[in-house]
Amino acid sequence: MTIRVWNSLTDKKEDLVPLTPGHIGIYVCGITVYDLSHIGHARMMIAFDTVVRFLRWSGLDVKYVRNWTDVDDKIIRRAGERGIDPLQLAQQFIDECHVDMASLNIAAADIEPRATEHIAEMHAIIEKLVARGHAYAVNGDVYFAVRSFPDYGKLSKRNLDDLLSGARVETGDIKRDPLDFALWKAAKPGEPASVTWQSPWGPGRPGWHIECSAMCQKHLGTTFDLHGGGKDLVFPHHENEIAQSEGASGLPLSRAWMHNGFVTAGDEKMSKSLGNFKTIRDLTAQWDGEAIRALLLSTQYRNPIQFGYDALAEADRRVDYFYETDGKAEAYLAQKKFTGEGREVASLKDAFRTAMEDDFNTADGLAQLLSTYTQLNVKIDGKGAPQDVADLRVTARALAAVLGLGWRDPKAAVLARRTLAAKRNSIDPAWVDERIAARLLARKEKRFADADAIRDELKAKGVELRDSIGGTDWRVPA
RNA sequence: GGCACCGUAGCCAAGUUGGUAAGGCAAGGGACUGCAAAUCCCUCAUACAUCGGUUCGACUCCGAUCGGUGCCUCCA
Numbered sequence: 283m284t285i286r287v288w289n290s291l292t293d294k295k296e297d298l299v300p301l302t303p304g305h306i307g308i309y310v311c312g313i314t315v316y317d318l319s320h321i322g323h324a325r326m327m328i329a330f331d332t333v334v335r336f337l338r339w340s341g342l343d344v345k346y347v348r349n350w351t352d353v354d355d356k357i358i359r360r361a362g363e364r365g366i367d368p369l370q371l372a373q374q375f376i377d378e379c380h381v382d383m384a385s386l387n388i389a390a391a392d393i394e395p396r397a398t399e400h401i402a403e404m405h406a407i408i409e410k411l412v413a414r415g416h417a418y419a420v421n422g423d424v425y426f427a428v429r430s431f432p433d434y435g436k437l438s439k440r441n442l443d444d445l446l447s448g449a450r451v452e453t454g455d456i457k458r459d460p461l462d463f464a465l466w467k468a469a470k471p472g473e474p475a476s477v478t479w480q481s482p483w484g485p486g487r488p489g490w491h492i493e494c495s496a497m498c499q500k501h502l503g504t505t506f507d508l509h510g511g512g513k514d515l516v517f518p519h520h521e522n523e524i525a526q527s528e529g530a531s532g533l534p535l536s537r538a539w540m541h542n543g544f545v546t547a548g549d550e551k552m553s554k555s556l557g558n559f560k561t562i563r564d565l566t567a568q569w570d571g572e573a574i575r576a577l578l579l580s581t582q583y584r585n586p587i588q589f590g591y592d593a594l595a596e597a598d599r600r601v602d603y604f605y606e607t608d609g610k611a612e613a614y615l616a617q618k619k620f621t622g623e624g625r626e627v628a629s630l631k632d633a634f635r636t637a638m639e640d641d642f643n644t645a646d647g648l649a650q651l652l653s654t655y656t657q658l659n660v661k662i663d664g665k666g667a668p669q670d671v672a673d674l675r676v677t678a679r680a681l682a683a684v685l686g687l688g689w690r691d692p693k694a695a696v697l698a699r700r701t702l703a704a705k706r707n708s709i710d711p712a713w714v715d716e717r718i719a720a721r722l723l724a725r726k727e728k729r730f731a732d733a734d735a736i737r738d739e740l741k742a743k744g745v746e747l748r749d750s751i752g753g754t755d756w757r758v759p760a
Numbered sequence: 761g762g763c764a765c766c767g768u769a770g771c772c773a774a775g776u777u778g779g780u781a782a783g784g785c786a787a788g789g790g791a792c793u794g795c796a797a798a799u800c801c802c803u804c805a806u807a808c809a810u811c812g813g814u815u816c817g818a819c820u821c822c823g824a825u826c827g828g829u830g831c832c833u834c835c836a
Contacts, residue, residue, distance in 0.1 A: 585765095640774095650782095
């Protein structure tokens with residue numbers, strides 16, 4: 283089987299054929315760091331983190347580059363409001379984003395380049411564009427001449443005249459064509475020196491799109507396999523990136539383009555400009571990051587996903603199921619004194635692989651994973667052979683890991699998740715323990731009505747009891 | 761106005777190189793339990809917004825209509 287990828291450039295699912303056999307170079311447009319990241323960013327990072335995990339699991343050697351855009355108008359403005367240096371502000375939010383990524387089990391990219399570290403590469407591209415007649419300098423600015431690039435619009439499927447009708451034409455514009463965009467912006471009075479660089483056209487700073495052209499080609503070569511980002515980057519960001527890169531090199535930039543759908547709030551896009559976004563930080567204060575990850579993987583990456591707490595709770599219960607089952611398997615194997623190694627079950631791996639090979643269909647992949655855990659439960663409940671349990675457990679953990687789920691020690695995860703859930707529901711664990719002790723006494727004295735009353739009392743607070751031979755445990759289901 | 765995308769059971773969601781509807785939640789029944797919870801089993805769409813067309817055959821292709829969203833301006 284081959285991996286099929288929806289290519290936004292051709293609007294078709296295509297076989298993923300690596301440029302260099304066995305190797306994949308992938309560039310993903312990361313975040314412009316001027317604020318805490320929101321759940322839309324989380325989706326983008328999780329989607330491509332999962333893509334990379336799956337490609338590696340499939341035996342490909344992946345070079346994953348995800349950038350930080352650490353210089354732009356918003357960063358400069360926000361830094362000005364706070365009275366700090368723009369680069370300091372950017373660094374602060376890069377650090378914050380790393381914290382968020384850790385809570386969502388998003389691995390670091392192999393290379394996380396920063397725009398400000400690639401000024402020389404940007405200059406080289408711009409000079410080439412000027413030399414080839416694709417760019418022109420005016421008063422210290424340099425613009426890309428959109429009409430000079432016949433392929434302009436090939437990604438977003440627009441023609442220049444359509445664009446022009448919707449374009450904002452500013453009076454006194456020095457551009458030759460309203461659709462031309464800035465490659466280099468001349469420094470303006472009052473802009474901090476830290477974000478001003480010397481250039482062949484005078485002091486200034488990069489335009490919005492040039493940084494990605496510089497970074498992706500420096501780290502992955504003139505042409506590479508995959509380029510990704512959010513759907514909102516199709517136009518103008520990626521369209522302009524193609525124009526710049528291909529205008530300068532004369533060669534295709536990326537073989538395939540991948541774009542993830544939006545996270546919506548209510549029925550509209552969640553975005554910074556609408557102010558209706560949830561930060562990752564807000565959510566992880568109350569919810570387990572793994573539940574957030576499971577929620578965002580429950581829809582195929584290209585489709586929109588509506589953020590809601592019911593769905594989050596459902597995802598959280600699914601994570602419960604994974605760890606409860608994993609813990610049950612661990613306990614079963616310990617009880618049977620099984621010390622062998624589990625072997626991955628080929629049929630289950632194949633089902634999962636088939637699902638994921640179809641454009642990284644994590645919704646389907648999650649269904650296959652769920653089925654693996656169900657089989658594990660069946661095997662344990664049926665007092666199956668320890669080797670079979672071990673095989674299923676190893677398989678489940680391996681497949682879950684491809685999705686970036688189920689990596690924690692089950693006992694520790696269950697406890698940590700219960701603690702968070704208790705906090706979220708304002709439940710005091712000490713009080714729960716006290717009530718459980720009282721119920722235990724009542725049961726011992728066969729006062730079942732009293733015991734049930736306590737159970738109901740706890741239930742009303744959201745605490746569920748689990749009686750077993752080993753004693754009474756408790757959970758706070760989402 | 762231009763360019764795209766979406767519309768599958770009460771809810772969420774796969775299926776988009778056409779061949780006769782995954783999975784989850786909820787619901788109902790059962791096993792298990794002192795009662796529960798957890799777990800497992802069973803049931804749950806002659807039907808895929810609507811209307812036409814192409815085809816031996818369409819949720820899947822084409823057209824129209826209705827409804828929703830996104831992009832065209834910073835945005836994952």
